[in-house]
Amino acid sequence: MLNELPLIFILIGIAAYAILAGADFGAGIWILLSRRAEQPIRDHARHAMGPVWEANHVWLIFVIVLCWTAYPTALASIASTLSVPLFLGVIGIVLRGTAYSLRSQVDSGALATRIERVLGLSSILTPFAFGAAAGAIASGRVPVGNAAGHSFSSWLSPSGLAIGVLSVATSWYLASVYLAADAQRVGDAALVQAFRARAVLSGVLAGALALGALVVVHQDARPIWDGLTSGWGPLALSASAVGGVATLALVRAARYEAARFAAALAVAAVIAGWAIAQSPDLLPGLTVEQAAAGHATIVALVIGVVVGLVVLAPSLALLFSLTLGGRFDPGPGAGHAGVRERPSASTSSARLWVAGGCLLAGTVLTVLLDSTLGVALGIACLLAFMTIAFAPLATAPQPGDDAGDPTPVP
Amino acid sequence: VDDVAGGAIRVMPVQEYLNQARQLQALSLTVHIPLVCFGIAFPSMVLFAEWRWLRTGDPLYREIARRWSKVMLTLFAVGVVTGTILSFELGILWPDFVGSFGSVFGLGFALEGFSFFLEAIFIGIYVYGWERLSPRAHLLSGLPIALAGVLGSTFVIAVNAWMNHPGGFHVRNGKAVDVHPWAALFGNSFLWHEIVHMYLAAYLVCGFLVSGWYAFCFLRGRFARYERAALAIPLAAAALVAPVQIVVGDWAARVVAEQQPVKLAAIEGLGHTTKGAPEHLLGWYEKGEVRYGIAIPDMLSLLAKHDPNATVAGLNVVPPRDRPPINVVRIAFQTMVGIGTLLAALAAFYLFVRVRTRRLPRSRWFYRALLAAGPLSFVALVCGWIVTEVGRQPWIVYGVMRTTQAVTSAHGIPVGYATLAVVYLGLALAVAWVLLRLSRTPLSEESAHAQ
Numbered sequence: 001m002l003n004e005l006p007l008i009f010i011l012i013g014i015a016a017y018a019i020l021a022g023a024d025f026g027a028g029i030w031i032l033l034s035r036r037a038e039q040p041i042r043d044h045a046r047h048a049m050g051p052v053w054e055a056n057h058v059w060l061i062f063v064i065v066l067c068w069t070a071y072p073t074a075l076a077s078i079a080s081t082l083s084v085p086l087f088l089g090v091i092g093i094v095l096r097g098t099a100y101s102l103r104s105q106v107d108s109g110a111l112a113t114r115i116e117r118v119l120g121l122s123s124i125l126t127p128f129a130f131g132a133a134a135g136a137i138a139s140g141r142v143p144v145g146n147a148a149g150h151s152f153s154s155w156l157s158p159s160g161l162a163i164g165v166l167s168v169a170t171s172w173y174l175a176s177v178y179l180a181a182d183a184q185r186v187g188d189a190a191l192v193q194a195f196r197a198r199a200v201l202s203g204v205l206a207g208a209l210a211l212g213a214l215v216v217v218h219q220d221a222r223p224i225w226d227g228l229t230s231g232w233g234p235l236a237l238s239a240s241a242v243g244g245v246a247t248l249a250l251v252r253a254a255r256y257e258a259a260r261f262a263a264a265l266a267v268a269a270v271i272a273g274w275a276i277a278q279s280p281d282l283l284p285g286l287t288v289e290q291a292a293a294g295h296a297t298i299v300a301l302v303i304g305v306v307v308g309l310v311v312l313a314p315s316l317a318l319l320f321s322l323t324l325g326g327r328f329d330p331g332p333g334a335g336h337a338g339v340r341e342r343p344s345a346s347t348s349s350a351r352l353w354v355a356g357g358c359l360l361a362g363t364v365l366t367v368l369l370d371s372t373l374g375v376a377l378g379i380a381c382l383l384a385f386m387t388i389a390f391a392p393l394a395t396a397p398q399p400g401d402d403a404g405d406p407t408p409v410p
Numbered sequence: 411v412d413d414v415a416g417g418a419i420r421v422m423p424v425q426e427y428l429n430q431a432r433q434l435q436a437l438s439l440t441v442h443i444p445l446v447c448f449g450i451a452f453p454s455m456v457l458f459a460e461w462r463w464l465r466t467g468d469p470l471y472r473e474i475a476r477r478w479s480k481v482m483l484t485l486f487a488v489g490v491v492t493g494t495i496l497s498f499e500l501g502i503l504w505p506d507f508v509g510s511f512g513s514v515f516g517l518g519f520a521l522e523g524f525s526f527f528l529e530a531i532f533i534g535i536y537v538y539g540w541e542r543l544s545p546r547a548h549l550l551s552g553l554p555i556a557l558a559g560v561l562g563s564t565f566v567i568a569v570n571a572w573m574n575h576p577g578g579f580h581v582r583n584g585k586a587v588d589v590h591p592w593a594a595l596f597g598n599s600f601l602w603h604e605i606v607h608m609y610l611a612a613y614l615v616c617g618f619l620v621s622g623w624y625a626f627c628f629l630r631g632r633f634a635r636y637e638r639a640a641l642a643i644p645l646a647a648a649a650l651v652a653p654v655q656i657v658v659g660d661w662a663a664r665v666v667a668e669q670q671p672v673k674l675a676a677i678e679g680l681g682h683t684t685k686g687a688p689e690h691l692l693g694w695y696e697k698g699e700v701r702y703g704i705a706i707p708d709m710l711s712l713l714a715k716h717d718p719n720a721t722v723a724g725l726n727v728v729p730p731r732d733r734p735p736i737n738v739v740r741i742a743f744q745t746m747v748g749i750g751t752l753l754a755a756l757a758a759f760y761l762f763v764r765v766r767t768r769r770l771p772r773s774r775w776f777y778r779a780l781l782a783a784g785p786l787s788f789v790a791l792v793c794g795w796i797v798t799e800v801g802r803q804p805w806i807v808y809g810v811m812r813t814t815q816a817v818t819s820a821h822g823i824p825v826g827y828a829t830l831a832v833v834y835l836g837l838a839l840a841v842a843w844v845l846l847r848l849s850r851t852p853l854s855e856e857s858a859h860a861q
Contacts, residue, residue: 055527058523069513075501091833094491094837101484101844293589294588301520308523312531322535362657379606
């Protein structure tokens with residue numbers, strides 16, 4: 001059981017990435033698909049991800065580092081055989097991040113349109129590439145070993161292509177629902193209507209593609225099909241179907257905040273279904289138990305993750321409550337409270353003398369003493385030197401000050 | 411007997427493009443590392459400016475913090491994507507390194523993942539929270555960014571220290587067993603000097619690059635209240651750190667001398683074990699000795715062992731196949747030390763003028779030097795990492811696993827190399843352009859008129 005625990009964290013991470021980062025990718029797709037005249041739609045899609053996209057992206061890092069710590073052999077096999085789609089996915093991430101940063105510095109125009117096109121295309125490339133990689137793993141095309149599988153036919157296989165396309169479609173559908181909810185919060189009725197129609201359209205399409213993917217899996221990845229249709233598999237499938245249908249119903253009823261969660265459930269259930277269907281194998285001939293690192297590593301990792309989550313969970317809750325509460329929406333802020341003017345404390349030269357003493361003591365201790373304690377004390381003195389001297393030095397003398405700096409501008 | 415025969419017959423997968431894989435990894439690290447410097451050092455400077463605003467009520471400092479926070483977010487976003495490339499590359503390029511030892515060092519990256527997460531969350535809150543949070547809450551929301559920047563790089567450096575000085579496991583049948591990940595990462599005597607040296611380097615690079623920008627403003631004749639205040643903060647950090655870095659560097663070299671004598675021999679081009687070894691400045695290593703260099707008798711023994719007559723191990727203690735490329739390591743080391751010395755001299759000049767005359771230097775030459783100091787400090791940083799990492803070769807895990815054993819068997823490394831080179835070039839241009847745009851945003855009314 002202990003050896004499966006990191007896998008559960010990994011699956012949670014994959015689900016969080018597919019949902020949260022997926023919605024950000026989907027927003028990029030909407031930017032690409034909207035016509036030139038629909039500038040408000042594109043701007044809305046872009047602003048919605050502003051404060052959160054970095055945090056959403058980090059789930060991917062979380063998944064990878066857990067994989068290589070807990071199941072190193074599996075990660076080595078996956079990364080070497082699937083180097084092409086993983087590399088393409090990363091290129092997409094770089095292009096999207098860059099395009100996003102650039103876009104905020106450009107007013108609308110021809111250049112802005114070109115940047116938005118890069119943003120949109122990379123938002124398709126990354127979910128497709130990662131989805132195709134998942135399809136290759138699910139269909140058993142990644143054998144154990146250093147680049148033991150085929151570099152191209154592994155992921156450009158029926159399952160790879162089907163899951164790749166499905167990933168793009170789910171991202172697109174998640175984004176529609178999320179952007180409708182965001183538009184409702186901002187109170188823009190026209191945008192709400194626009195994304196409501198888009199949510200229904202993309203929801204139906206994603207549902208149809210999901211059914212199509214099931215057919216492909218039936219033909220191409222029989223063990224997964226068998227897993228999905230026996231044991232707990234059908235439960236996951238029906239949870240996903242219920243989530244999808246409920247999303248559509250909630251969107252029709254204009255209850256977008258609730259629709260967010262239904263849509264997330266539909267995606268998370270697919271990932272759970274995949275895990276159930278493939279269990280207990282991670283790769284062909286390699287079970288989770290066999291792939292797991294030693295006991296001490298797994299224990300250390302679980303402790304690390306639990307402690308990390310204790311810090312992370314409230315921080316994430318804060319970020320999402322501020323974002324979803326509308327605190328970061330565009331528009332004028334509440335304004336900053338006035339800060340009282342206070343006379344600045346004069347810098348004493350005594351302080352600089354103490355700092356100089358620390359520098360001297362630190363140098364002597366670090367360089368001349370050949371003991372750990374000497375070096376530790378020395379480094380502490382050097383840190384003290386920098387800390388003590390920083391504040392007075394970091395405050396620039398200004399022409400109007402007592403010190404009177406008449407440095408002329410050249 | 412069968413086992414031995416089988417082992418001898420088994421052909422290692424050959425990677426034709428090993429050197430390209432190494433260069434690709436080095437390129438990716440070189441692109442990422444200045445962003446790490448900003449992650450470590452810049453938040454504390456931004457927070458200092460904001461704290462000055464809360465302390466004095468001078469809107470100028472609010473303006474500085476606010477403008478810098480946009481730069482911080484841009485560089486963080488770029489760091490996110492370049493860091494993602496690195497985390498993928500480790501598995502894609504070096505699968506057998508991750509496969510064999512992921513259970514030992516992976517914990518470091520897992521912990522780094524969390525601090526990265528924390529940084530990403532609070533940087534969003536901080537940058538979007540101007541005017542939307544109370545001033546005090548806003549300042550507090552910045553503290554986790556500074557903390558996570560420092561913590562995250564500690565974890566990554568712990569992995570690097572482990573690669574240089576591995577421990578906390580045994581090898582059986584090519585796999586790591588009896589793994590003690592905490593001890594491997596944090597009980598490592600090689601960790602502490604690497605951390606301190608890197609943090610100070612981060613303050614040097616960030617401090618000199620940011621103050622270099624305002625030196626450029628001075629030289630262009632734009633040096634009003636805002637530029638002065640904004641110059642003083644990074645320059646104070648860099649000027650205080652530069653002399654300290656020399657002392658810390660000396661400590662780092664002594665640890666290397668003790669724990670990686672072959673690397674030290676490569677740094678110094680010491681072909682043969684020598685009693686009372688000399689130190690050579692400049693020159694070129696050839697056939698077991700440094701030629702055309704300036705020799706200082708006994709100096710190496712004195713520096714490395716605190717005894718002019720001490721014996722220093724030469725490259726001859728290991729067979730040639732276990733030696734790193736000598737001249738690359740040696741030239742990188744000399745470049746780092748040379749630049750570090752120049753930076754410390756510049757810092758000493760600045761500190762002298764500030765303390766004696768209580769004003770900023772007026773010489774245009776000082777500002778020209780400051781402008782050059784930014785890029786130079788970055789060169790020194792990269793050279794330092796070349797010393798550590800090329801000096802570690804031919805091992806990926808020092809003395810345990812060779813780089814040739816770790817590399818992927820997949821094809822297409824040159825394609826990936828070329829693609830990423832183009833992508834990085836585009837990324838660099840994009841960042842430069844965004845930063846330039848940010849610098850051209852006019853100052854807010856309030857701080858422009860406050861005098």
